[in-house]
Amino acid sequence: GIQVEQSPPDLILQEGANSTLRCNFSDSVNNLQWFHQNPWGQLINLFYIPSGTKQNGRLSATTVATERYSLLYISSSQTTDSGVYFCAVLRPSGSRLTFGEGTQLTVNP
Amino acid sequence: SAVISQKPSRDICQRGTSLTIQCQVDSQVTMMFWYRQQPGQSLTLIATANQGSEATYESGFVIDKFPISRPNLTFSTLTVSNMSPEDSSIYLCSVVEGGNDQPQHFGDGTRLSIL
Structure with missing residues (x-):
């Protein structure tokens, strides 16, 4: 099956810093989503981005499908950004999302 | 996007018992899924x-342990049967509106602990 690798596995920031999270995938995809899982376990949709660039406030994402990677940018980080960020992909022939292992982000005040 | 209600939000259960988790959506959706997230x-x-038919299980999961129902396009249940401490996890339902290239949206999850 398709492999999804996220880096870094852990990231600690001071409030106000910027960061870039990476997601590499091993095969062509129809769908790529970024999620934020907050400390209460809720999984929040951040982006649906099979290709191109999108921005939502302090967050933006870029997917380069031909090179099989996606980047999530967080600017001016806040303590509420803490949690686990997951990348998940959907293959053209399937319906099941395959998740990466996640990046654990901690933003300190 | 669809509003997904999952119940219960958390539970603590005794080993050997079973628990049924409900997932209710406020609109008809084409696809519904159940996920597990171990600690x-x-x-x-x-x-x-699958609506009106048996669920399609992934490798490593069987119907006897995780029976699933989906009687209509807005509701599904997952039962965790004969629970053991290894079943302590967060269980999440997700839905897709429209084609399967549309984004998946997740419920808030059920945090299950087995004593």
Whole structure:
């Protein structure tokens, strides 16, 4: 099956810093989503981005499908950004999302 | 996007018992899924809930342990049967509106602890 690798596995920031999270995938995809899982376990949709660039406030994402990677940018980080960020992909022939292992982000005040 | 209500939000159960988790959506959706997230791990798909027919299970998951129902396009249940401490996890339902290239949206999850 398709492999999804996220880096870094852990990231600690001071409030106000910027960061870039990476997601590499091993095969062509129809769908790529970024999620934020907050400390209460809720999984929040951040982006649906099979290709191109999108921005939502302090967050933006870029997917380069031909090179099989996606980047999530967080600017001016806040303590509420803490949690686990997951990348998940959907293959053209399937319906099941395959998740990466996640990046654990901690933003300190 | 659809509003997904999952119940219960958490529970503590005794080993050997069973628990049924409900997932209710406020609009008709084409696809519904059930995921498990073990402590400190990523999400793993248990099965696709098929409306009016048996669910499609992923490798490593069986109907006897995780029976699933989906009587209509807005509701599904997952039962965790004969629970053991290894079943302590977060269980999440997700839905897709429209084609399967549309984004998946997740419920808030059920945090299950087995004593």
